[in-house]
Amino acid sequence: MRREITGFSNPLLKEVRGLREKKLRKRAGLFLAEGLRIMTEARDAGFLPEMLFRVKDREVHALEIALEAAVLVAGGDVIETSAEIMAKLSGKDNTQALVGVYRDHATALEDIDRSQAPIWLVAQAMRDPGNLGTMLRTGDAVGAGGLILIDDCTDPFSVEAVRASMGAIFTQKVVQCRWDDFLTWLRKGEGQLVGTSLRTDIDYQSATYAAPCFILTGNEAQGLPADYEDECDLRVKMPMRGKADSLNAAIASAVMAYEVLNQFRRK
Template structure:
């Protein structure tokens, strides 16, 4: 059945997923675009359904994805162009989206790591969070830990910025005290970053495994949080800027840690 009404209750509930409150209440989120939907399916991310707009779906690859998903018993919601456009978060929608189920990994359930994990303390920007997920995957880290009041990793901007890493990187949620307790109990080093760090990030000796802890875009790690770290490194700044974008700093540090292995 083709849904053509913008007032359809199912469509209204899906449209509400643009807002965090609705995502939290419904326990699901939107995945938009051929590449991201394909990646979610390949990574076996938990999906509730695909959303297809036949008149927009000109890609043969995308049509194959939808047909294979339906053939495997998956639910496919068929909608008109106008309805799909009302759900889409970007111009020129491709006619394929998915509804994913929100899942977090318990801190105790994070996979073992040769290198470690990234902990983001009150990160506020969803684009930064998505980019860090993508970089953590590329650098061989084993998951991302969200600490305190962070932005939503299932925000549409975070989903896009992750370029599919959201579906392969385990994500845990906790608070700072629990993170410290967890790391101490498992003899995992806490490595923080600050412009007041005692060690240049390029010459530091990084213990393994570790948690790379990064503070919020505005405040960084607090004095108490830095004091709890086993190692605090700094990235030297040579120009007038006194800091790097959080996602850039995270990438610099993750790849340096990987290089030291």
């Protein structure tokens, strides 16, 4: 249904603004995605918002018209409002003309078909939403099946993570689980678990990767716990020519993923 909100005190605004907080997202089972590019990406992947907020009285892109039509046909709401109210809704730092409210769609480990993709990214205790969203985006680029989040990671459905994912939150499967459950599931089928480590002499380019390849990246500050590394089928290291023996976690994961993809491309 198409309708309009004109007052700042409308209770729906408070509810939607609340989705910037993890607790309220969990309770509602909803999350926010902003901007036409990401929302079009979502639609292409089969996801429509339950509510679409839009600033009225401005020039409209053809993709936005298509998006709105799809939302209405699917029984969702298109809610028109002023730029001022939208700024309150979407945060002053990065006001968008479009904000969508989506049903969250985390996947259970058991519902993953590992044979669907040659690469899966796995992140352990990833704390930074920008890193997490970037990993989703990288996963999309390398043709990964999804991102498996181990232990206490930052929420993949936060506004910051969704933004950094550039829409990949909708194209990549997202799983949240504990390490033990992941290992048990992994060992029930095929799958090579690869971790980057400083405790190995195997260069990441001399190793041989096998699909489905699960690329495990540890926490930004601590890296992988030693006992997690021990469970890997393969521990490899990337060359480090600098003063600091480290890369940003999302960078390390991407460099690994492209190496694995490059090997698979040569086969």
